[in-house]
Amino acid sequence: MTTLTKEAGAPVPAGAGAFLSVRDLHVSFRTEDGIVRAVDGLSFDLERGRTLGIVGESGSGKSVTNLTILGLHNPMFTTVEGEILLEGQELTTARESELEKLRGNKVAMIFQDPLTALSPYYTVGRQIAEPYMKHRGASKKEAWARAVEMLGKVGIPNPKERAKDYPHQFSGGMRQRAMIAMALVCDPDLLIADEPTTALDVTVQAQILDLLKDLQQEFGSAIIFITHDLGVIADMADEIMVMYAGGAIERGSAGEVLRAPQHPYTWGLLNSMPRINSDVGAPLAPIPGSPPSLLNPPPGCRFHPRCTFQGRVGGNRCVTERPLLGTDRASACHLTAEQKRTIFIEEIKPRLG
Amino acid sequence: MTEDLVLPAPRQAATAGEPLLKVEGLTKHFPVKGGFPIRRTVGHVQAVDGIDLTVHVGESFGLVGESGCGKSTTGRLITRLLEPTSGSISYRGQDITHASRKQIAPIRSEIQMIFQDPYSSLNPRQTVGKIISGPMEINGINPEGGREKRVRELLEIVGLNPEHYNRFPHEFSGGQRQRIGVARALALEPKLIVADEPVSALDVSIQAQVVNLLQKVQDELGIAFLFIAHDLAVVRHFSQRVAVMYLGKVIEVGDRESIYTRPRHPYTHALLSAVPEVNLADENAAPRERIRLAGDVPSPINPPSGCRFRTRCWKAQDKCATEEPPLIRLSGNHEGHLTACHFPEDPTIEARAEDIVLDPALAALEESLEEAGDGD
Numbered sequence: 001m002t003t004l005t006k007e008a009g010a011p012v013p014a015g016a017g018a019f020l021s022v023r024d025l026h027v028s029f030r031t032e033d034g035i036v037r038a039v040d041g042l043s044f045d046l047e048r049g050r051t052l053g054i055v056g057e058s059g060s061g062k063s064v065t066n067l068t069i070l071g072l073h074n075p076m077f078t079t080v081e082g083e084i085l086l087e088g089q090e091l092t093t094a095r096e097s098e099l100e101k102l103r104g105n106k107v108a109m110i111f112q113d114p115l116t117a118l119s120p121y122y123t124v125g126r127q128i129a130e131p132y133m134k135h136r137g138a139s140k141k142e143a144w145a146r147a148v149e150m151l152g153k154v155g156i157p158n159p160k161e162r163a164k165d166y167p168h169q170f171s172g173g174m175r176q177r178a179m180i181a182m183a184l185v186c187d188p189d190l191l192i193a194d195e196p197t198t199a200l201d202v203t204v205q206a207q208i209l210d211l212l213k214d215l216q217q218e219f220g221s222a223i224i225f226i227t228h229d230l231g232v233i234a235d236m237a238d239e240i241m242v243m244y245a246g247g248a249i250e251r252g253s254a255g256e257v258l259r260a261p262q263h264p265y266t267w268g269l270l271n272s273m274p275r276i277n278s279d280v281g282a283p284l285a286p287i288p289g290s291p292p293s294l295l296n297p298p299p300g301c302r303f304h305p306r307c308t309f310q311g312r313v314g315g316n317r318c319v320t321e322r323p324l325l326g327t328d329r330a331s332a333c334h335l336t337a338e339q340k341r342t343i344f345i346e347e348i349k350p351r352l353g
Numbered sequence: 354m355t356e357d358l359v360l361p362a363p364r365q366a367a368t369a370g371e372p373l374l375k376v377e378g379l380t381k382h383f384p385v386k387g388g389f390p391i392r393r394t395v396g397h398v399q400a401v402d403g404i405d406l407t408v409h410v411g412e413s414f415g416l417v418g419e420s421g422c423g424k425s426t427t428g429r430l431i432t433r434l435l436e437p438t439s440g441s442i443s444y445r446g447q448d449i450t451h452a453s454r455k456q457i458a459p460i461r462s463e464i465q466m467i468f469q470d471p472y473s474s475l476n477p478r479q480t481v482g483k484i485i486s487g488p489m490e491i492n493g494i495n496p497e498g499g500r501e502k503r504v505r506e507l508l509e510i511v512g513l514n515p516e517h518y519n520r521f522p523h524e525f526s527g528g529q530r531q532r533i534g535v536a537r538a539l540a541l542e543p544k545l546i547v548a549d550e551p552v553s554a555l556d557v558s559i560q561a562q563v564v565n566l567l568q569k570v571q572d573e574l575g576i577a578f579l580f581i582a583h584d585l586a587v588v589r590h591f592s593q594r595v596a597v598m599y600l601g602k603v604i605e606v607g608d609r610e611s612i613y614t615r616p617r618h619p620y621t622h623a624l625l626s627a628v629p630e631v632n633l634a635d636e637n638a639a640p641r642e643r644i645r646l647a648g649d650v651p652s653p654i655n656p657p658s659g660c661r662f663r664t665r666c667w668k669a670q671d672k673c674a675t676e677e678p679p680l681i682r683l684s685g686n687h688e689g690h691l692t693a694c695h696f697p698e699d700p701t702i703e704a705r706a707e708d709i710v711l712d713p714a715l716a717a718l719e720e721s722l723e724e725a726g727d728g729d
Contacts (some may be wrong), residue, residue, distance in 0.1 A: 287558040
C-alpha cells in the first residue's frame with residue numbers, strides 16, 4: 001500500500017520498508033517565460049513487486065517526476081527539492097557517477113517512442129548487450145548471448161538473427177519489445193514505463209501489456225506505469241495515483257480509485273471518457289475549461305477554476321487554501337468525506353451507466 | 354467553455370436513408386520506387402484495396418482499424434485529395450471518381466474535412482477570421498450580412514468567443530484549435546464531413562468537449578459524418594454504423610449494436626477484446642473474452658493471399674489462403690451487417706472457456722507461471 005502523509009511543512013520520514021519513497025518533491029524549470037513548477041509537493045511510496053499507476057493529462061508532471069528519479073533532467077535549468085530514496089539511497093543529491101551505476105541496472109526505463117529511444121546506429125542486440133556488459137562485467141560474447149535470450153523472452157521470433165538487425169528493420173511493436181528486453185536485461189528492481197503503449201495499435205498494446213504483467217511476475221520488479229489512459233491503468237496497476245497540475249490529487253488501490261473515486265477531477269475523467277460498453281445515448285460530460293499553465297498556477301486548489309462542486313465547500317477555501325492529500329486512500333479536496341461519497345453515488349455514478 | 358451552443362435551424366429536412374456517398378471497389382495503390390541509377394517501380398503499397406461503403410444522408414459512419422489499414426487513405430480518396438487507382442466514388446448519384454478540378458468544384462464545398470492535428474492544420478500566419486472565411490472566399494460565397502458576420506456566427510456555434518476573430522492560432526489551446534477546424538469545415542454548409550482522427554491528439558478531458566460538439570453539429574445540422582478513428586470506444590459513441598478495416602479491406606460492417614456486441618469476424622473479436630476496459634460495475638458484469646494476437650499487421654506491400662487476416666487468425670485453414678472471403682451477410686446477422694470470413698465466430702463477446710493467446714512469448718510465460726502456481 002502507498003503510505004504517506006503530507007503535512008504542511010514537515011514531511012514524515014520515509015515509510016519503513018518502502019523500496020522507493022518520494023518525499024515532498026518539487027521540480028521547477030527556469031524558462032524564458034518564467035519558472036515552471038512542473039512538480040509541486042509530491043510524495044509517494046512504492047513497494048517491491050507492486051505496480052503504481054500514475055495517470056494524468058499532458059503537463060500534469062507525471063513524466064517529469066520519473067525523469068527526476070533517474071536524474072535525466074537538465075541540471076542547468078532545473079531545481080529539484082525534496083527527497084527521492086531508493087532503498088535508503090538519496091537520489092536527488094547523488095553524483096552523476098552513482099546514478100550511472102543505477103540506470104539500466106537497478107532502475108530501468110521504457111520510453112514512449114521506441115524509435116527515438118533506440119539508437120539507429122547500433123544493432124538491437126548490441127544495444128541490449130551494452131548495459132549487461134557495463135553493469136555485470138560480462139564479456140562481449142556472454143552479453144550477446146544474454147541479449148538473444150532476452151529477445152526470445154519478449155517474443156521476437158528468430159532472436160538469433162533478429163539481434164543483428166537495426167531498429168528500423170523492426171516494426172513498432174517489435175521495437176517496443178526490444179525496449180522491454182533492454183530494460184529487463186539486468187533484472188532491475190524498479191521499472192519505469194512512461195506511456196509504453198501509447199504509440200502502439202490496440203491489439204499490439206494488449207500483447208505488450210500482458211507481456212509486461214507476466215514478466216513482472218517472473219522478475220519481481222516494481223513498476224511505475226505512467227499513462228493518460230484509464231483503461232490501461234485499470235488493467236495494469238495495483239495502486240493508482242491521479243496527478244493534476246504538478247501534484248497528486250487522489251490515490252488508493254486500483255479498485256478504490258476507479259470504483260469509488262473521491263476527487264472531482266477523477267469524476268470528470270471518468271465521465272468524459274467513452275467506454276466500450278457505456279450508454280451511447282447520453283452525451284459525454286466533459287470537464288469544462290482546460291488545464292492551467294504551470295507558469296502561473298491558480299491559487300488554492302489547482303482544480304478549482306474547472307471544478308463544478310466548488311459551491312458545496314462553502315466559503316472560498318478552494319481559492320485560498322490548497323487541500324492536502326492524506327495518508328493511504330485519500331483525495332486532495334475540501335469536500336467532506338461524506339459529501340464525496342454521496343455526490344459520487346447520487347450524481348456521478350448514474351451517469352457512468 | 355459554453356455548452357449552450359447556438360445553432361441555426363437545419364437548412365433542409367434531411368431525408369435519412371437516402372445514400373449520400375457511395376463507394377464501390379475503391380482502390381489506391383502507391384508505387385514503391387527503388388533501384389539505382391534508374392529508379393523503377395518495384396512494388397505497390399496496397400493501401401486501400403477494393404472497398405465498398407455507403408454513407409446515408411445525415412448519418413454518422415465510423416471507420417476503425419489499426420495504423421496502416423488504409424482508413425485515412427480512404428478519407429482522403431473520398432475528399433479527392435488523392436486520385437483513386439480504380440473503383441468509383443459517387444456523391445448524390447454523380448460520379449466524382451476522376452472528376453477534374455473544375456467539375457468537382459461545386460461538390461468540394463459539400464464535402465469538408467477535419468484533420469487530426471490541430472497544430473499543423475491551421476496556418477499560423479493567418480488570423481482565425483481569415484482561416485474560417487478562406488473557404489467562402491475561394492468559393493465566392495457572400496453570405497447575408499457579410500463574411501465576417503458569418504465567421505462570428507460560426508465561432509459561436511463551435512463554442513468560441515466571436516471576439517477572437519482577429520487572434521492567431523497560437524493563442525489557442527489544442528481543443529480550441531480543433532474547434533476552429535470544425536468552424537472552418539462548417540463554413541460552407543457541407544452535407545458530408547470527413548473527420549480523420551479529430552480527437553486523438555487531444556487530452557481526455559478535452560476530447561469529450563470536441564466529441565460533444567461534433568455530435569451536436571451532426572444532430573442539429575443534419576450533416577453526415579465519415580468518422581475515422583482508431584479508438585473503438587470513441588467510434589462507438591459517435592457512429593450509428595461502423596466499418597472495420599484491416600490491411601486495405603473492409604472486413605466487417607454493420608450497425609453499432611451488431612459490430613460491438615455481435616461481431617462475427619475473428620479480427621473484430623480480437624480488436625474488441627484488446628480494448629483496455631475500466632470495469633466500473635463491481636464484479637457482476639460478464640467477463641469479456643481474451644484474445645491476444647501474435648505480432649504486428651503484415652506489410653501492405655505484399656499482403657497475404659486470400660483472406661488478409663489469415664496469418665494472424667486462429668481459425669485459418671487452407672481455404673483462407675486460396676480464396677478471398679466475400680463481404681456478405683451471414684445467416685443470423687441483422688440486416689446490413691456484412692462479414693468477410695470463411696469461418697466466422699459466434700456472435701458474442703463474452704469470455705470463452707479458454708483464452709486465445711497466439712503470441713508465443715506470452716503463451717510460454719503464462720504456461721510457466723501456471724505451472725509454478727500449480728507447484729505451490
